[in-house]
Amino acid sequence: MAREAARRANERGAGADQGALAGSKSGRYLDAALAPARCAVVRAGDGGGQRIRTRTDAMNLHEYQARALFRAAGMPVPPGEVAATPEEAERIAAKLDGKVVVKAQVHAGGRGKAGGVKLAATPAEARDHASRILGMQIRGLTVRKVLVTPAEEIASEAYAGVLVDRASQRPVMIVSAAGGIDIEEVAHTRPEAIRRLYVDPRYGLLPHQAYWLADTLYSDERLITQATDILSKLYGVFVSSGASLAEINPLIVTPAGQVKAIDAKVTLDDNELFRKPELAKLRDVEAEPEAERRAREAALSYVKLDGNVGCCVNGAGLAMATMDLIKFYGGDPANFLDIGGSSNPDKVVAALEIITSDPHVKVILFNIFGGITRCDDVANGIVEATRRIRLERPMVIRLTGTNEQQAIEILEKAGFSAGRSMDAAVQKAVELAKAG
Numbered sequence: 416m417a418r419e420a421a422r423r424a425n426e427r428g429a430g431a432d433q434g435a436l437a438g439s440k441s442g443r444y445l446d447a448a449l450a451p452a453r454c455a456v457v458r459a460g461d462g463g464g465q466r467i468r469t470r471t472d473a474m475n476l477h478e479y480q481a482r483a484l485f486r487a488a489g490m491p492v493p494p495g496e497v498a499a500t501p502e503e504a505e506r507i508a509a510k511l512d513g514k515v516v517v518k519a520q521v522h523a524g525g526r527g528k529a530g531g532v533k534l535a536a537t538p539a540e541a542r543d544h545a546s547r548i549l550g551m552q553i554r555g556l557t558v559r560k561v562l563v564t565p566a567e568e569i570a571s572e573a574y575a576g577v578l579v580d581r582a583s584q585r586p587v588m589i590v591s592a593a594g595g596i597d598i599e600e601v602a603h604t605r606p607e608a609i610r611r612l613y614v615d616p617r618y619g620l621l622p623h624q625a626y627w628l629a630d631t632l633y634s635d636e637r638l639i640t641q642a643t644d645i646l647s648k649l650y651g652v653f654v655s656s657g658a659s660l661a662e663i664n665p666l667i668v669t670p671a672g673q674v675k676a677i678d679a680k681v682t683l684d685d686n687e688l689f690r691k692p693e694l695a696k697l698r699d700v701e702a703e704p705e706a707e708r709r710a711r712e713a714a715l716s717y718v719k720l721d722g723n724v725g726c727c728v729n730g731a732g733l734a735m736a737t738m739d740l741i742k743f744y745g746g747d748p749a750n751f752l753d754i755g756g757s758s759n760p761d762k763v764v765a766a767l768e769i770i771t772s773d774p775h776v777k778v779i780l781f782n783i784f785g786g787i788t789r790c791d792d793v794a795n796g797i798v799e800a801t802r803r804i805r806l807e808r809p810m811v812i813r814l815t816g817t818n819e820q821q822a823i824e825i826l827e828k829a830g831f832s833a834g835r836s837m838d839a840a841v842q843k844a845v846e847l848a849k850a851g
């Protein structure tokens with residue numbers, strides 16, 4: 416279950432362009448390539464993409480930010496500017512002078528299909544598109560900004576990406592001539608259309624390797640030369656920015672024979688950010704799901720899952736074990752949540768607020784193994800939290816370890832019951848979730 420939870424968290428986190436690959440059977444050969452972020456949940460909480468993200472491990476950039484990184488590395492990326500209002504979009508379109516594309520800037524793939532990418536022939540049309548796209552919901556995320564960029568003529572669309580492969584402990588380059596459309600669909604229907612190359616990080620992507628990949632995309636030597644350069648630079652951005660994913664979908668060829676990146680996706684590894692303050696600044700707090708932001712601010716590791724048993728646990732290992740046991744007794748965890756090793760009642764309050772912000776949660780399960788974390792502090796946090804917020808959902812509390820007796824007394828005085836058995840608590844929680 417730990418793996419399953421982590422895998423699912425990663426699928427959500429990875430974004431539409433590659434996330435579903437991890438779950439697909441026919442895409443299983445790509446699983447290894449997607450393993451890194453999955454394991455990351457165990458390490459520190461994983462994140463990215465659609466709604467399910469956490470405090471640590473992944474920070475998605477907007478397309479316009481990723482484009483800027485690509486551009487700075489010398490990759491051919493069309494110009495463009497970001498607008499927060501239809502009028503601004505109109506002004507940018509007028510400046511660009513010609514057909515433009517208005518593109519929703521949200522941390523989600525598949526914007527095109529969702530109506531978040533629109534071609535406009537005139538500035539007035541760009542304004543109209545912007546007014547429709549701004550405020551739109553794409554995969555539960557509200558669009559607050561649009562990118563206005565010159566429309567390119569497209570002769571063909573390819574895919575190019577690089578991500579960390581934990582299994583081989585290497586970055587893996589992935590390319591496909593079948594680009595533009597969802598790459599996971601290609602993995603399902605035409606796995607042979609995808610080529611991977613594991614890169615030895617000691618040497619980086621060697622010129623002949625970049626050439627080999629480019630050669631699978633194009634047959635025209637002029638295109639291969641351009642693509643070789645782009646792939647080398649893509650790898651360069653991936654390494655220098657400390658990314659877990661850098662992706663171009665689509666990589667286009669124009670009718671004039673120019674290869675260009677017209678979409679850009681970069682996910683940064685949070686653990687790298689401390690030494691890259693200029694990248695850390697790119698975090699768009701507004702664009703993140705509320706629960707995730709709250710979790711990060713409260714220094715909690717949180718991964719939303721699809722079940723209905725809300726979990727509040729101290730320690731990542733115990734959190735995983737708790738989810739396993741919930742599964743074992745026939746339930747489904749609503750989240751992974753590690754309140755960490757501290758003894759801060761405020762954290763418990765924040766954790767409860769975050770858990771209960773998920774409407775699917777039917778029951779809240781506390782599982783605390785007191786060591787450095789003192790059970791009485793957690794108990795005080797629970798009591799304090801129920802003073803501040805109306806829970807309206809049953810709570811099952813299991814506490815054992817440091818100061819457990821005081822904790823149980825505190826809770827009983829406040830009208831709660833708590834036990835020491837993890838099995839009993841999990842069973843009870845699953846029962847209540849089923850009944851509720």
Ligand code: GDP
Nearest residue numbers: 516524525526527528532566567595664665678
């Ligand atoms: P995504 O759907 O979130 O991946 O957004 P993309 O930026 O990849 O855009 C989706 C699709 O819109 C692309 O695959 C293209 O087919 C189309 N598109 C995007 N930009 C342009 C452009 O400049 N010109 C043309 N003709 N089509 C574009």
Ligand code: MN
Nearest residue numbers: 595664665678
């Ligand atoms: Mn795309």
